[in-house]
Amino acid sequence: MSDTATLAFEIGTEEIPAFDLKRATEQLAELVPAALDAVRIPHGEVAIYTSPRRLIAIVADVAARTEALEEVFRGPAAKIAFDEAGNPTKAAIGFARGKGLDVDALERRDENGTEYVYAVRQVPSQDVAALLPEVLRGVIDGISWPKSCRWGTTTEMFSRPVRWLVALLGDTVIPVEYAGLVADRETRGHRFLAPGPHTVASADDLVSVVEGAFVVPTQEAREAVIRKGVAAIEAATGFTADLPAKTLTEVINLSEYPTPMVGTFDEEFLKVPEEIIVDAMLMHQRYFPLYDADGKLTNKFIIVSNGDPAHEDTIVDGNERVVAARLYDAKFFYDEDLKMPLDAYVDRLDEVVFQEALGTMRDKTARVVKLSARITSAAGIEAAEMRDIARSAYLAKADLVTSAVIEFTSVQGIMGSYYATAAGEAPRVARAIAEHYRPRFSGDAIPTDIIGQVVALSDKIDTICGLFAVGQAPTGSSDPFALRRAALGVLAILEETGLPISLVETIDGSLIIYREAGLQFDNAEVRREIIDFFVTREKVALRDVGVKADTIDAVLACGIEEPIVLARRARALEAARTENPQVFDDLATAFARANNLREIGLGTGYKKAELTEVETALAEAVATAEGNVAAALADDRYADALVALAALRAPVDEFFDTTMVMDEDPEVRANRLKLLNRFANVFAHVADFSQMAKK
Template identity: 40%
Template structure:
């Protein structure tokens, strides 16, 4: 008979940003362990609040599934003597497996012991399994408490562990499991006994705890949206902030506060940032998107003393906004351009100069990129001016206090200093994208500076040997590289990755002897990023491999080629081309040259193939000029039939070395032509 497992670990308050990761791990670890232990179940869910995380497994079997395994022993030459009698090696192996030597099975030249393991009762296994699931969790930061050796995200205060209505006995960090949980820290009636998993949610709800985070998220969203409507506006709900608030409260109650309208004279982001980033408030905007003098916060509790809570939050925000206004007024006294020299006092990275030095590099690299993209002289000048000003807001009081406003305040101060709107926009855009899913820069100047800034960061950091490994990426280089890739693709820019990386290395003063190795490392780094982008487009793995084998120097071009191959994959003419080019490619590897001597083409089939190759090469060249890769692939497929006829009629590996090498050169030339799009031999026929 199946039963349910309920496991709850009660702790001191866990940082909200840790909780999504904890629950993801808990779910994965629990599933993996139960499957590994051959314990059947029908459903598994995880839940979390600031003071607890819980595992609920429904329909858990009463016994493990039986297991039969074939344990490999010695070879038959060692297991049996010449007369066929089992040797001491066979007897010892059988004895170690707990079976009679006559029960050994011979298979593939070895003896095997077929051992059946009878499943154990699940209630006997759970005291061993559950502690391991908990202690296997990893956290961004751990705590050590008391005189215990154990380190955990926060001190453990209670453990609920039930299988059906029976307590699963074990202890973690000196805390014994039981059926007793706790409700809201301040609103609960006291300790709560749980008789079964079915009681868990209801009893905690009675004690002011909404255990299910999806329920809390829904309640918070509905409350916040309703209050905003009542205030004549729309709640500006940032999903990341909502996720954080969900794990800050166990019993959410949203409430509205106000601030003086005079603060609306500040740049909108200068108000929203203290609200959102520092106070975890939701702003309210009008139907036109303008900020209203209203905020919404969520308390961890009920509606008692709600006015006192409101007044307290209003006082805190008023102080924040007063500081912001002071910083803003002080910053306006100095033009943004006059702050650039102060960047000389801020170190960029050890051994790589100051932010002023970085600004000079970004300027030169961004101008090069803008020129490569066909910018006119006016746009080049805008790009250069914005690049010089790009980091100047880092020495303002506002950004020093609210670092999230970098770029945003740069734009505001640039406009206040009389800079062109296009320059101010580029100053802001060069930080984009700041995170996954963020907006991309839209102006040419903004894109050029964004790419230049991020390339400079990547090359500089790689030059110090600080290459991202595993989960370690302290400088967020993967995110920056992905930002470059997405910016280039969205803008449909054709840029040489090799050229801009080499130029960045040159501007950093990296020697030629070091730059080759560095370029290869960065090139491989970008290969993985573009591979991820193509995978996200659900492009087949073999198509990705085939296209990337033809190079990724032009990132947007790589995407176009992958999309073109995807568009024709599976068609009859491409299927034939795959077969033909795979065969040609296998032999072409033996070619030492791709220089063809037409006079050595003696047989009709090879002369026909050569002529078709010349015609195809010309057509491919014309299609490549307009980047019509579908047409290139169609033209290449026309070579499939003459390639097949060539192999049917011609002995490639002729005994005459000159003839042999000439035929190999022909095949190599053909495969190289295909490499303008993809290595067709890497495509898998389906």
């Protein structure tokens, strides 16, 4: 063997779940170099290759031996390590023992006139091939899986049973042991096209041997193959494929030798709502739908096969049979559901439990109707829209007990919209039913109009308030009811619509509805927790867009509870601070000085007749700012309020530069402190600038 060689390590398994494989690929890129570095094995670049049945690491330029190492550790001062007679103390003995040396082996070294004891330890060079079995076994154990299993009589845990191991340093086998297997030089190919075993002569050959056995060994390469095949199909058919990122990622990691093919289903099924057909294909079968030039769904779809392309007709026929069965079910359920009007399903919501302590979905529907009425009243929404909101809230969850949604859960709301239209409900009601789950994730669109927006707010706020009331608030990284996502949805709707309602008052209204329904809880405590929860979500969102933490704290210090008010004020303050950094930094410092000196007990009733010229200028500036700030806040013109505060910079700077606040005369001192109290009070409803002055 030369001084360096390539290391190849392959873990062969049963098919690993797609998203687990993606995470494992990312982990290996960190685990392998870290494991080698931990035992000081010199190496070059690490490349990771994976497919559903294998995890491969290829490491370039692995040295034959580790480098010899001299480790030097400084210990206590010599006067502490040895007594006056030169005998080692407990400090020296303990230090030597901790480094694996006899105390006699300690050295003394002078450093700038102070003598210290040192432990010098020689670490000899080691044979890398002898170290690798344990290192590579550690890599296997280090991979974290969402779910693991045992198999056979072994005790090891892995995502799926491990069936073979390959470990080669150059052309030498590294005997890694795991789950009753010992690594050798035999790999496996595609399960059907070239199962193997296939002998690997040296580490440099592993990837080419795998590729020759009909395995595309990287996610990037498989994606490229799929996209190329899809593009060819689009060119041949004139249609356009929809490739959602999540489904594409899954398909990439479900096949070792992907081949896109075209399937067809009976046009009769196009009478079923498009969403349910797409759900059947994407979610259940991982097929990609094809659309015509007008964006209409066609009866063609793309299959990504892991089989032999030579048998395309057989593969397509089998998949078409599967699709036909799914679509037949969808059409049957849809036709059956249409035999009853949508409102006939509302009473059946008693069959669906929302949450054990909070009752059924029928109970939730009743609460959402009541909360929607409170919101419409508070927002001053006109009567015609109020009727549509009430109707939408009543029907929003009705499709949960329809056969189509029970079978195809991702189309809840959407199917309700179709059933509402078929039953003659108003178009805005039908649209609100379809959209009331929005926004479903960060960046998703909010409901189109006020009808859906109010129902969405009511639904999400009812869920949050109820679950907090029964002690099911999110904890740490655990959020089983997706309350954080619901809260962000509420904030997005309020932010984008400017709906003139108070979130805090809406929370209060929701808690009242729960109490009226007989739910018992500590209202004050739950209310505080919910408001804090929303404020925290808003703080995170503000930090994500670049608002500084101390800017947010400065606004919150004024007792702000409304997240939307917090957002508007914090953004305005951050913008003003960014555009005029010197003005606002100076103002923050001036406020902090005034805030530190003021004595609240003295009040603000200073004697004008006793003010100096500089003090009078500050007093007049404060009076002007009070009026301007109050008027700006009343009209929600926060930026103007900040401008009014900025006007105080010059007079307050002049005041501190020329005035001794803590004058020896107690009356003069008290008068000046009262003036500072009034100066500080101007900021009370805008921001606590002392938060921004902290370093």
